[in-house]
Amino acid sequence: MGWSQATGLKYITLAFYNSNGGCAGTWPSDEGTILSKVQGLRALGGDVIISSGGWNANDLARRCSDAASLAAVYQAQLDKFGVDHLDLDPEAGDVYNNLEPAIVDRRSAALKILQDSFKARGKTLTVSFTLGVHPVTGFASADLYVLQSAKNAGVEVAIVNPMIMDYYDGVSGNQMGARSVSALQGVFSQLKTLWPGKTDAQYWAMIGATAMIGQNDNPTEVFTLADAQLVRDFAVQQGMGRLAFWSLGRDNGNCAGNTAANWQCSGIVQQQWDFSRIFGNF
Structure with missing residues (x-):
């Protein structure tokens, strides 16, 4: 991949794997092409995360009627991509x-089934949650319930990943940077309450962040x-x-000055892969 060769970065998230209308999944583009690109990235020493969901997603957890069938759909795709x-x-x-x-x-119960299945094969399934956040209040109650439900189901949550974007x-x-830091500090406090007994360093190690680079959906x-x-x-x-970052x-x-979010450009003056190089120093 040109991006990886230009920046030295090797890890990306594939988004999104969602329902095809029933209890089966699909990608927004050709699966064979995606698999080929993943193989190319792995040849450079990289790897990928599979992500399911997103704004207005036809979510598999909505279309599958029970946790076992939902887990089976996730499992098949994880196995196909390795x-x-x-x-x-x-x-x-x-x-x-x-x-x-x-x-x-239902999603939480399926994740527990998945993690148990991986353990039975001597493997570990890493689970992360990407959730909306507010700069002052952190996660809203509905987002916190996602984590509480996972905890109740016995899911081992590795990363809690606030979306530091679209605050409206x-x-x-x-001041998106400063406000995003405030949001992350709020999440830190919430995780201390939800999963008591860890060190501060352990809580921070559980926290991720995903920014929307350049122009956000809010003009x-x-x-x-x-x-x-x-x-x-x-x-x-x-x-x-x-x-x-997304995405x-x-x-x-390529579209500096645009005030509408565009999936093909950031809307600001920058060189290609500037954000990748900044975040790549993390």
Whole structure:
């Protein structure tokens, strides 16, 4: 991959694997092409995470009627790609609310089945949750319930990954880095309550962050290169577990000045792969 060769980075998340309309999954583009690119990345020493969910996702946890069938769909895809890390990104979209408690609990039960299946084969399935966050209050109650449900089901949660983006609060627009640090500090406090008994370093190691680089969906919010450096430095200082951004195809300056989020460019003045290089120093 040109990106990996140019930046030296080797790890990406594949998003999103969701329902094809029933209790079976599909990718937004050709699966064979994705597999080929994954093989190319692995040849460079890299690897991938499979992610399911996203805004208004036709979520598998919604379409599968029970935890066992849901787990089987996840398992088949993880096996096909040879992946041992599954990320879940449940969101309350305006079409599909995948934070509904029944859906959340079905997903949690399936993840427990999956982790037990991996253990039976002498392997470990790493599970992470990507969730919306607020700069002041951290996770909302519905997002916190995702973590509580997983805990209740006996799921081992490795990474809690707040989406430091799209705050829509009227004040974060020109200070996305600082507001994102505030959001992460709020999550840190919430995790201490949810999983008591760990050290501060262990809580920070459980926390990730995913920024939307450049122009966010809210026209007033722009995550700049300086914001990326601020968040990167904070993540290093605290020993956070993950730092990522949405999305790889946006890491270029091909549409500088655009005030609408575009999946092909960041909307700001930058060189290709600037954000990758900043976050790559994490």
